[in-house]
Amino acid sequence: MTALPIQNWRYEAGPIRPPSEACSLLVRLTRNCPWGRCRFCISYRGAAFEARSLEDVRSDIDAMAEIARFLLEESWRIGTGGRITHEVLNAAAEAGLPTQYSYQVALFLSAAGQSAFLTDADSLSLPVGDVEAALKHLYSRFPSLRRVTTYARSMTLCKLGAENLRRLREAGLTRVHVGMESGSDAVLKEVRKGVLAKHHIAAGRAAMEAGLELSEYIMPGLGGRERSAEHAGETARVLNAINPQFIRLRTFTPLPGSALEEELAEGGFTPLDEDGVVAEIRAMIAALDGISSQVVSDHDWNLLMEVEGRIPDDKPAMLSLLDAYLSLSSENRQLFRVGRRLGILHFLADLQRPPARRAAEEAAEDLKRRFGDAEAGLRAVAPFRM
Numbered sequence: 001m002t003a004l005p006i007q008n009w010r011y012e013a014g015p016i017r018p019p020s021e022a023c024s025l026l027v028r029l030t031r032n033c034p035w036g037r038c039r040f041c042i043s044y045r046g047a048a049f050e051a052r053s054l055e056d057v058r059s060d061i062d063a064m065a066e067i068a069r070f071l072l073e074e075s076w077r078i079g080t081g082g083r084i085t086h087e088v089l090n091a092a093a094e095a096g097l098p099t100q101y102s103y104q105v106a107l108f109l110s111a112a113g114q115s116a117f118l119t120d121a122d123s124l125s126l127p128v129g130d131v132e133a134a135l136k137h138l139y140s141r142f143p144s145l146r147r148v149t150t151y152a153r154s155m156t157l158c159k160l161g162a163e164n165l166r167r168l169r170e171a172g173l174t175r176v177h178v179g180m181e182s183g184s185d186a187v188l189k190e191v192r193k194g195v196l197a198k199h200h201i202a203a204g205r206a207a208m209e210a211g212l213e214l215s216e217y218i219m220p221g222l223g224g225r226e227r228s229a230e231h232a233g234e235t236a237r238v239l240n241a242i243n244p245q246f247i248r249l250r251t252f253t254p255l256p257g258s259a260l261e262e263e264l265a266e267g268g269f270t271p272l273d274e275d276g277v278v279a280e281i282r283a284m285i286a287a288l289d290g291i292s293s294q295v296v297s298d299h300d301w302n303l304l305m306e307v308e309g310r311i312p313d314d315k316p317a318m319l320s321l322l323d324a325y326l327s328l329s330s331e332n333r334q335l336f337r338v339g340r341r342l343g344i345l346h347f348l349a350d351l352q353r354p355p356a357r358r359a360a361e362e363a364a365e366d367l368k369r370r371f372g373d374a375e376a377g378l379r380a381v382a383p384f385r386m
Contacts, residue, residue, distance in 0.1 A: 014119025023111035033121035157203035165210035183238030204242030236287030
């Protein structure tokens with residue numbers, strides 16, 4: 001095997017992307033977050049925001065394109081017919097291509113090379129012309145692309161407006177992922193989100209008017225016990241005013257090192273238990289009206305990941321599932337939480353499957369022996385999902 005025949009194979013990818021972008025090419029336009037003050041977040045804590053130069057972004061895109069070409073050539077050379085297998089990655093490593101540079105490109109190719117995601121937290125905060133140029137270069141090097149998405153702050157979308165967002169859509173941007181978190185001004189102020197409900201509405205409407213797909217991320221439990229009803233009701237109100245294509249649930253989890261985790265430890269924030277979060281999600285979904293959004297539960301922090309469907313057609317089924325959990329006995333709710341958080345149970349119906357139920361019961365008994373009761377055990381072994 002000869003040395004790697006690529007002059008430039010180094011690129012930056014960024015640390016975070018949505019679960020739906022797991023197989024996307026990660027193109028880093030910025031580093032970190034221009035806001036960085038949200039009290040629930042630790043992703044970019046203490047890191048300064050930086051705008052990368054268009055020259056560097058283009059160089060990264062070129063490097064990924066060369067890696068893609070090399071991987072495909074290796075696939076044909078070793079007889080896998082264009083499929084990106086472990087054998088292809090091993091051959092690339094033997095040629096001198098480090099795995100951290102080949103792996104994401106390999107995932108992208110394995111998924112037919114159709115999606116890319118622009119990182120980090122708010123790439124649209126760059127000048128419109130720079131984002132436009134980056135998009136055009138990306139499509140020129142990867143003509144198989146069908147979807148290019150990015151995170152964006154509501155305040156940034158407000159400043160851009162529908163006209164500039166339409167320019168980006170015409171250049172190839174297809175979807176924006178927005179961390180709404182809540183529609184309650186009180187909750188948004190408490191967590192220092194840096195926007196209010198009116199900004200979320202204006203931003204969402206601008207994105208929709210521009211023809212972009214819009215994913216709004218909601219954080220059940222973020223208002224704690226004190227603001228649960230307001231959090232659910234006001235979030236539904238804002239979503240009804242926008243009608244985004246996607247409503248994605250991300251249950252609040254007090255991450256170690258976050259300001260809210262520190263407040264929780266000091267007793268200044270009363271978190272909802274998992275039953276309370278389920279009840280809050282039910283209240284929010286019940287209040288969704290006059291929209292055609294897809295509710296998505298694609299994150300492991302959510303207790304009931306099967307709560308998914310389109311409003312309004314699937315709303316009764318989602319409410320029925322939430323009610324089914326809430327109507328269980330306290331013992332069965334606890335058993336499901338134990339099984340779900342330890343990876344034994346995945347769906348509510350698993351409680352009715354004797355082998356899965358027995359395994360969950362054994363796990364619950366083990367927690368009781370080790371920690372005194374199952375709830376204390378879960379807090380000890382799965383603290384970020386409680």
